[in-house]
Amino acid sequence: MSKEDLDRYSRQILMNNFNKDSQLKLLNTSVLIIGAGGLGSTAILYLGSAGFGRIGIVDNDVVEETNLHRQVIHDETKIGLSKAVSAQQTIKKLNSKCECYVYKLLLTSENALSVIKPYDIVIDATDNVCATYLINDACILTNKILIQASALRMEGQLSVFNYNNGPCYRCLNPIPPPAGTVTKCNVSGVLGVVPGIMGCFQAVEAIKIAAGLGANYSQKLLIYDAELGKVRVVKTRPKQENCSICGKNPSITSLIDYEDFCNMKKCTNPN
Amino acid sequence: MSKEDLDRYSRQILMNNFNKDSQLKLLNTSVLIIGAGGLGSTAILYLGSAGFGRIGIVDNDVVEETNLHRQVIHDETKIGLSKAVSAQQTIKKLNSKCECYVYKLLLTSENALSVIKPYDIVIDATDNVCATYLINDACILTNKILIQASALRMEGQLSVFNYNNGPCYRCLNPIPPPAGTVTKCNVSGVLGVVPGIMGCFQAVEAIKIAAGLGANYSQKLLIYDAELGKVRVVKTRPKQENCSICGKNPSITSLIDYEDFCNMKKCTNPN
Amino acid sequence: MGKNITLSFGGGMEILFNNTKEREIELPDSVVNIKDLIAYMKDELLQERPELFVLNDSVRPGIIVLINNADWEIEGGLEYELEDDDEITFISTLHGG
Amino acid sequence: MGKNITLSFGGGMEILFNNTKEREIELPDSVVNIKDLIAYMKDELLQERPELFVLNDSVRPGIIVLINNADWEIEGGLEYELEDDDEITFISTLHGG
Numbered sequence A, B: 001m002s003k004e005d006l007d008r009y010s011r012q013i014l015m016n017n018f019n020k021d022s023q024l025k026l027l028n029t030s031v032l033i034i035g036a037g038g039l040g041s042t043a044i045l046y047l048g049s050a051g052f053g054r055i056g057i058v059d060n061d062v063v064e065e066t067n068l069h070r071q072v073i074h075d076e077t078k079i080g081l082s083k084a085v086s087a088q089q090t091i092k093k094l095n096s097k098c099e100c101y102v103y104k105l106l107l108t109s110e111n112a113l114s115v116i117k118p119y120d121i122v123i124d125a126t127d128n129v130c131a132t133y134l135i136n137d138a139c140i141l142t143n144k145i146l147i148q149a150s151a152l153r154m155e156g157q158l159s160v161f162n163y164n165n166g167p168c169y170r171c172l173n174p175i176p177p178p179a180g181t182v183t184k185c186n187v188s189g190v191l192g193v194v195p196g197i198m199g200c201f202q203a204v205e206a207i208k209i210a211a212g213l214g215a216n217y218s219q220k221l222l223i224y225d226a227e228l229g230k231v232r233v234v235k236t237r238p239k240q241e242n243c244s245i246c247g248k249n250p251s252i253t254s255l256i257d258y259e260d261f262c263n264m265k266k267c268t269n270p271n
Numbered sequence C, D: 001m002g003k004n005i006t007l008s009f010g011g012g013m014e015i016l017f018n019n020t021k022e023r024e025i026e027l028p029d030s031v032v033n034i035k036d037l038i039a040y041m042k043d044e045l046l047q048e049r050p051e052l053f054v055l056n057d058s059v060r061p062g063i064i065v066l067i068n069n070a071d072w073e074i075e076g077g078l079e080y081e082l083e084d085d086d087e088i089t090f091i092s093t094l095h096g097g
């Protein structure tokens, strides 16, 4: 490692369970963050600054004013600009040594595998159920570790999937929720800093996994409620033998039509 | 509230327990953040974007490269610049409607009361024990709510003091730790995103307090351990009648010499 | 005497149940397992729109059920027999970011 | 037979105790209350530098002691009598940001 890197990451390397080798592992690990919105904002800031060698950012949206109460990687000068490009600009200034690639596209069944393939770890920072199933299935098919989180109102949830023979999102949620039961930030609202916290927790998982310190929330679910000030970590079921994507005889062997599967006429973009 | 504000904060106002009145309360509340370092970075980002009418930032340090693995409100172009000014520049771009004042100074027994007085809520985002006792005492003498947090290695702690007749930092910690037992980030190291999470939690407390939703962690202590993935919320003792600053017959009635009190020859700046 | 359990809600499920995130209830003797509990909650506690809570004698997809802070699947699912002081949690999966 | 309790450490205290954040121990009969426990830990479990743990028969200032996840002061402090399965936690206050 260069002296410059040793300096820049010195506060991290000083930790008794994190040394030069751990930092080298980060420098040799790549992370793809899907969604540069509320969750993505802090996830990207901390992954870009922690010393990952390469990060990728996927987002097809542009920055809007209503995003700015929570999407703090952007700012007023970026309104109208691609969120992925805006986030990339912030990272280039924060850590010019981090290779940062952008994908200004909507992740679909057609492009997901090729976008995900070059990365070691995937972070689902999207805001809709179709995207979550799509990303889960694409991570299983390409054998990538997936750190999934979501936030709404004053609550957040997080889990790590496809890690060390642990479960995937479908193992826990084989059937999608009925379309009428799902609400989003533009309907139910969200306290800006709650996705901020969940994005930070996603970054912790990525760093620990890359450094070889182990994931905290594989086969576990973190549930945060800012209204009650409560944080629960609960044990979930293990990998399911009959899972339709990661089980012994998977019925899904290539990506499917996720809007159809989720009974949604149209899924919105990840943001 | 202006139509522009209604738009900007719409995703927040949509929540069922947070309405226009809550947002107005935020716009009429001021917060002082002491320290624009690891904790301050996210606390300032989310307080600046959430719609507080006025925020103040206290820091006497300049941005260094070794800060950038965790102090994500700054960037490489800010190296050498005052941290307070750097943070102010970021907030001005993120939310030009937030009045943001800077105090490029080291908080001392001489200036603390006058700096703190014009604010409603104080956030201790400093990195040393002297500053924490100084800020605690100054908040009691000026009757301000204090949101205190700290982070080291992979752990963080947070509590709210002087809220609704709850305890202060001295109620819980009447005697400072022996000087030789205290280590700091530049000795023990810190995983960058851990202060990020704690700063986010500080922002949640400030928003909930300002909106009238109640603090989560008054007479409670949040303890986060990223190594174990464990978050505990523990009940602490109530306000102590014999507390030397907030008790019935306080022996401390004006700010004292905190370096002397903490047996430190010299305290470093808050960062 | 019936068993006393704590019900806890999150992710929006609380809106269906009197907007309370936690409540203690005393169960009638007829409620033995989780399946009975779901039917009892639907008939006696639910305020509105049962389709947001139940589907075919179970909870609808998209609801996380926890028995004493563990996934109900590892505790026996619908057949789990309730005990005094159990905490049963119903949390909707969130989709937002 | 002695009581079994869980000791848990944080904030750097674990470094003094074998670098383990959690361990179960069986107590000798002579250890009745927290005061006894601290003395026992100092004599039998501490690896080095007792001044980082104890001061005058108690823990040094700057250590948070929790009895089953509550501040020891509200549970009786040094006089609290240990029970089987208790979790006693020693966490150093942190100063960093």
Ligand SMILES: [Zn+2]
Pocket: A167, A168, A169, A170, A171, A172, A239, A240, A243, A244, A245, A246, A247
């Ligand atoms: Zn699976």
Ligand SMILES: [Zn+2]
Pocket: B167, B168, B169, B170, B171, B172, B239, B240, B243, B244, B245, B246, B247
């Ligand atoms: Zn006090």
